Amino acid sequence: xxxxxxxxxxxxxxxxxxxxxxxxxxxxxxxxxxxxxxxxxxxxxxxxxxxxxxxxxxxxxxxxxxxxxxxxxxxxxxxxxxxxxxxxxxxxxxxxxxxxxxxxxxxxxxxxxxxxxxxxxxxxxxxxxxxxxxxxxxxxxxxxxxxxxxxxxxxxxxxxxxxxxxxxxxxxxxxxxxxxxxxxxxxxxxxxxxxxxxxxxxxxxxxxxxxxxxxxxxxxxxxxxxxxxxxxxxxxxxxxxxxxxxxxxxxxxxxxxxxxxxxxxxxxxxxxxxxxxxxxxxxxxxxxxxxxxxxxxxxxxxxxxxxxxxxxxxxxxxxxxxxxxxxxxxxxxxxxxxxxxxxxxxxxxxxxxxxxxxxxxxxxxxxxxxxxxxxxxxxxxxxxxxxxxxxxxxxxxxxxxxxxxxxxxxxxxxxxxxxxxxxxx
Amino acid sequence: xxxxxxxxxxxxxxxxxxxxxxxxxxxxxxxxxxxxxxxxxxxxxxxxxxxxxxxxxxxxxxxxxxxxxxxxxxxxxxxxxxxxxxxxxxxxxxxxxxxxxxxxxxxxxxxxxxxxxxxxxxxxxxxxxxxxxxxxxxxxxxxxxxxxxxxxxxxxxxxxxxxxxxxxxxxxxxxxxxxxxxxxx
Ligand SMILES: Cc1cc2nc3c(=O)[nH]c(=O)nc-3n(C[C@H](O)[C@H](O)[C@H](O)COP(=O)(O)O)c2cc1C
Ligand code: SF4
Ligand code: FES
Numbered sequence: 042x043x044x045x046x047x048x049x050x051x052x053x054x055x056x057x058x059x060x061x062x063x064x065x066x067x068x069x070x071x072x073x074x075x076x077x078x079x080x081x082x083x084x085x086x087x088x089x090x091x092x093x094x095x096x097x098x099x100x101x102x103x104x105x106x107x108x109x110x111x112x113x114x115x116x117x118x119x120x121x122x123x124x125x126x127x128x129x130x131x132x133x134x135x136x137x138x139x140x141x142x143x144x145x146x147x148x149x150x151x152x153x154x155x156x157x158x159x160x161x162x163x164x165x166x167x168x169x170x171x172x173x174x175x176x177x178x179x180x181x182x183x184x185x186x187x188x189x190x191x192x193x194x195x196x197x198x199x200x201x202x203x204x205x206x207x208x209x210x211x212x213x214x215x216x217x218x219x220x221x222x223x224x225x226x227x228x229x230x231x232x233x234x235x236x237x238x239x240x241x242x243x244x245x246x247x248x249x250x251x252x253x254x255x256x257x258x259x260x261x262x263x264x265x266x267x268x269x270x271x272x273x274x275x276x277x278x279x280x281x282x283x284x285x286x287x288x289x290x291x292x293x294x295x296x297x298x299x300x301x302x303x304x305x306x307x308x309x310x311x312x313x314x315x316x317x318x319x320x321x322x323x324x325x326x327x328x329x330x331x332x333x334x335x336x337x338x339x340x341x342x343x344x345x346x347x348x349x350x351x352x353x354x355x356x357x358x359x360x361x362x363x364x365x366x367x368x369x370x371x372x373x374x375x376x377x378x379x380x381x382x383x384x385x386x387x388x389x390x391x392x393x394x395x396x397x398x399x400x401x402x403x404x405x406x407x408x409x410x411x412x413x414x415x416x417x418x419x420x421x422x423x424x425x426x427x428x429x430x431x432x433x434x435x436x437x438x439x440x441x442x443x444x445x446x447x448x449x450x451x452x453x454x455x456x457x458x459x460x461x462x463x464x465x466x
Numbered sequence: 467x468x469x470x471x472x473x474x475x476x477x478x479x480x481x482x483x484x485x486x487x488x489x490x491x492x493x494x495x496x497x498x499x500x501x502x503x504x505x506x507x508x509x510x511x512x513x514x515x516x517x518x519x520x521x522x523x524x525x526x527x528x529x530x531x532x533x534x535x536x537x538x539x540x541x542x543x544x545x546x547x548x549x550x551x552x553x554x555x556x557x558x559x560x561x562x563x564x565x566x567x568x569x570x571x572x573x574x575x576x577x578x579x580x581x582x583x584x585x586x587x588x589x590x591x592x593x594x595x596x597x598x599x600x601x602x603x604x605x606x607x608x609x610x611x612x613x614x615x616x617x618x619x620x621x622x623x624x625x626x627x628x629x630x631x632x633x634x635x636x637x638x639x640x641x642x643x644x645x646x647x648x649x650x651x
Contacts, residue, residue, distance in 0.1 A: 136612040177479040177626035184474035210507045211477035215555035232515035234554040293575035293616035300617045
């Protein structure tokens with residue numbers, strides 16, 4: 042039995058193989074599954090060697106932007122003039138995404154091991170795991186694993202007798218999507234409002250507590266131990282040149298078998314939706330798919346025959362994001378769905394930038410008006426204008442995030458907007 | 467006193483049905499222990515702010531102005547600063563809430579799986595309006611943004627527990643499971 046479903050296309054690396062197995066959370070069992078073998082190697086290696094292997098593997102950040110992980114690590118100062126920090130981003134709050142919580146709750150030791158290896162690669166003496174506040178039950182599982190790992194000498198002083206010291210602290214948020222943006226996360230971790238900051242300075246220069254910092258997503262870090270153990274070429278047996286490896290999918294919305302699946306990058310999106318997840322329930326047709334989480338451009342049912350790689354979805358005018366397709370069936374009111382998405386961004390804007398604070402609420406208000414039958418055709422022009430104003434003008438890309446689904450819904454489902462407007466100029 | 471490892475002291479569940487209220491947070495052994503351990507994990511005192519706000523809520527069930535002042539004093543911050551941080555985050559209760567703080571996700575994936583109806587059903591079965599405390603002090607129901615479990619819509623969080631695949635019809639079952647002695651979901 043797989044967890045929660047099984048499919049032939051699934052690839053069960055250590056990342057997902059033990060989902061559903063509560064014994065995997067316990068250190069004794071985890072060690073029999075090969076746990077901490079990567080750390081044993083890492084403590085004997087130079088930071089630069091670790092970074093090179095991760096670079097060669099082509100691993101890209103799984104937090105949404107797909108930035109090459111080894112390259113990011115190489116931006117950290119090679120000579121230390123003070124502390125370095127690693128922040129593991131477990132704030133997972135993008136609508137559609139629910140993969141990091143599976144890692145936290147089924148394979149917490151894998152994440153701890155990944156954090157430690159990354160910390161060694163970037164010469165950090167302290168790793169913080171920032172988990173969204175709501176994830177209490179999953180954080181508690183992680184907490185138990187962290188305490189166990191400390192007591193067994195995998196974290197703390199003189200790790201595995203190597204003379205290397207590294208601490209790890211779990212820190213929880215309290216309900217703010219914007220704390221997932223890396224500079225917002227750092228503001229929050231230092232005891233502030235989770236307000237993003239203008240870059241430069243980049244985190245590798247001045248991050249958390251003003252020190253060089255690397256922020257990586259949970260899934261990114263959890264992929265590191267297996268890469269170190271098996272090598273870059275092993276990891277490249279899956280995926281494409283630009284998008285190597287496997288990816289944990291989060292499939293939701295109108296699906297027969299929603300849930301998490303570890304798949305090779307490059308699987309056609311339509312196979313993920315129809316084959317792996319069984320398409321829409323009750324024999325309904327699919328109207329649209331938001332492929333990478335709510336901040337990515339909608340695709341119509343006719344546009345799903347694309348390889349699910351970073352480059353493939355970009356060519357299709359959307360984005361792989363966090364590989365979190367939200368599926369909407371033929372009965373879905375696109376304007377109403379889009380309004381609900383806009384409500385999210387309006388609610389979660391931190392308010393520092395006027396364009397974002399005002400613009401996202403404005404979008405939500407206009408969509409609500411159209412949904413309620415009080416819209417006008419000129420509202421569509423206003424929405425397109427707002428798309429312009431919300432793009433590329435703000436401190437972080439939360440503002441841009443609403444534009445991708447909005448513009449694509451206007452372009453591809455204009456008839457639905459017009460039907461609700463009913464010809465009023 | 468609950469023993470907490472310093473590495474996870476800032477990551478304790480802080481929304482609980484059972485409260486252990488104190489007037490002064492850092493005057494008993496537990497409070498001082500939490501404060502000292504938190505301070506040991508960050509190079510600046512300010513780093514312990516979110517952990518201490520969470521701790522106040524864990525003990526008292528909400529974040530009172532007095533607790534915020536005490537935290538400000540302990541961390542060498544101004545009360546105004548502490549308030550400005552506390553009000554930024556939606557999970558800190560700035561006034562008392564029901565023992566069961568029920569968050570119903572109505573964000574996109576739950577929205578298309580009857581999330582709003584589930585929300586209405588909770589209001590009906592608890593006899594409350596959104597955000598209000600029920601007369602018996604038990605329930606507060608609010609609409610939530612994505613709870614990060616979208617494949618199992620509709621998702622409902624009650625204090626430190628998750629309930630998945632909730633439908634308007636199964637709301638009474640969820641409420642029944644909240645009472646002590648009922649098996650975990
Ligand atoms: C508004 C916003 C929210 C974000 N939320 C998250 C999040 O919840 N988790 C995450 O890992 N990255 C999130 N990111 C991306 C982070 O800024 C950052 O790129 C990422 O954590 C880097 O890790 P990676 O390189 O391993 O992907 C968010 C970005 C933005 C703009
Ligand atoms: S773009 Fe929005 S969320 Fe990002 S910093 Fe500006 S106001 Fe805050
Ligand atoms: S949309 Fe409801 S949990 Fe994500």
